[in-house]
Amino acid sequence: MKLRSEVLSNVMRIMLAILVAVAVLDLIGSLIYAFSESFYLDSVHSLFSMISIIKVVLYYTMCIVYLVWIFKVHVDLNQLILKYPRTPGGALAAMLIPFYNFYGLPSTFSRMGAQLEERSYTAAIGRKISTLTVPLIILFLFNYVLGRLMQQTGESFLFVLGSVVSLALSIVYLLLTRYVSQGLHQLANRPAAEHYEESLEQQNVLSH
Amino acid sequence: MNHIPSASTSSRRIRREYTIVFILLLIPLAAVSIMLFPRYYSYSAPGDIVSVQDIGVNGSVNFCYVQEGVTTNLYERFAVGQALPNAKFERADADAQEALESDMQLGEELRDETIGNAIRSADEQDADTSPEEDYEDKYASLTEETANYYGDSIGLMLGIGLVEEEQHLDFSKNGKYVIAGTGTLEEDHSVGSVGAIPNKVQTAVNAKATIFFVPKDKENWFYEGLSNEEEAMGIASSIPSVHIVPVATLEEALDYLRQLK
Structure with missing residues (x-):
């Protein structure tokens, strides 16, 4: 079966790899600023200003691509798994509704992980996705709180901490994208026997 | 008959993904060009x-x-605006930085x-x-x-x-x-x-x-x-x-x- 999310999964992986590289450069800039503010302002300010702009704009561009991707991933999941517990629209709402997304974001991936764990041929990938849900929500909350604090205080250690959290979050997203993409591929290319057994189970469930 | 992906299909798909990535990367690059393009503002804030x-x-x-200075591009203007929310900006010319330095010396x-x-x-x-x-x-x-x-x-x-x-x-x-x-x-x-x-x-x-x-x-x-x-x-x-x-x-x-x- 051809996956509708395939092209965007590859786009996300390339873009997230670039975002991780930019986040590393941004962290270097924050460290230089923390250790020697005068050197930063005199010598490398222009370079890291450029990196900061790229990082921010890339991040927001990625947010839009991510929303389209998560929608398409759920279209695929709903086609591959009967009665998948979240619709594509529901997945989008879980990401977009303010405050609800603190629950919606991790629950989207934990449900995905749980569904994949139920199948022997995707269990390993499912476990990896479920495991990443915990750092995802912790880093997501940290990133949110640090963003607010940085606007208020502007302390240099907060910039370093913010850069570290932002880098870690990008890595978690990159890994999640990779595992989700792999999981979908394995679901789509599952052995015919497994497919038949699953269909039977689903029929049995329906006939209860 | 089973469809076996040919090399040309695969490369077309890669080209498509790289084309999307290239277009998406143009957005931050365009933002950098706009934000760092030389554009001078003098500012004054409480x-x-x-x-x-x-x-x-x-x-x-x-x-x-009071705080006074010159920003040389939109990024600096944005950064000053974040740090000094009450700052008032006025468009200036390329000599503004030099003029400010000379004012500071006189000051x-x-x-x-x-x-x-x-x-x-x-x-x-x-x-x-x-x-x-x-x-x-x-x-x-x-x-x-x-x-x-x-x-x-x-x-x-x-x-x-x-x-x-x-x-x-x-x-x-x-x-x-x-x-x-x-x-x-x-x-x-x-x-x-x-x-x-x-x-x-x-x-x-x-x-x-x-x-x-x-x-x-x-x-x-x-x-x-x-x-x-x-x-x-x-x-x-x-x-x-x-x-x-x-x-x-x-x-x-x-x-x-x-x-x-």
Whole structure:
């Protein structure tokens, strides 16, 4: 079966790899600023200003691509798994509704992980996705709180901490994208026997 | 018949993904070009009031500074706007940075001159004048302590602070009044005009000052626009918490402060 999310999964992986590289450069800039503010302002300010702009704009561009991707991933999941517990629209709402997304974001991936764990041929990938849900929500909350604090205080250690959290979050997203993409591929290319057994189970469930 | 993906299908798909990535990467690159394109703005924003005690004078009054500078592109403008939400920006030309640096150099000279005037004027308020060595020591200490401030608007408040120090006075009445102000101090003890009055008054309001001295310069204002006195009095009605007091000389300011209960 051809996956509708395939092209965007590859786009996300390339873009997230670039975002991780930019986040590393941004962290270097924050460290230089923390250790020697005068050197930063005199010598490398222009370079890291450029990196900061790229990082921010890339991040927001990625947010839009991510929303389209998560929608398409759920279209695929709903086609591959009967009665998948979240619709594509529901997945989008879980990401977009303010405050609800603190629950919606991790629950989207934990449900995905749980569904994949139920199948022997995707269990390993499912476990990896479920495991990443915990750092995802912790880093997501940290990133949110640090963003607010940085606007208020502007302390240099907060910039370093913010850069570290932002880098870690990008890595978690990159890994999640990779595992989700792999999981979908394995679901789509599952052995015919497994497919038949699953269909039977689903029929049995329906006939209860 | 099973469809086996051919090399050309695979490469077409790769090309499609890389094309999307390339287009998406154009967005941050375009943003960088726009944000870092040379575009000059000068800005001015309220600063803060600083006690004369912070520069080593045993007085209770405060001088006032504002933040001014030049941004060279939209990114810097955005960063300054984030750091100073009340900053007002005006479009400037490419020479603005050079002009600011030259103003700062001139500002240093004017500051040192007004410090000298403040020391002598304060000393002359007393019958016993201090020896020349005391003047030199005081001048050296104050020029060092005020190295981070540019311009001569510190003069009047420094003069008042030095009078408090020499005559052991406390015009704030133990903190009852928060006294701040702006204005140069000339050799003849007159108070001269300064710039950025609206921001300085706003700074005084933000710092919860109760009395704010401004130069009384309406009668001898020879420049375009409003004098410091007119500008300050124009704002005064909208800020009842601060009492704006125009003064022409150091003695006029001291007389006003001496009659405070």
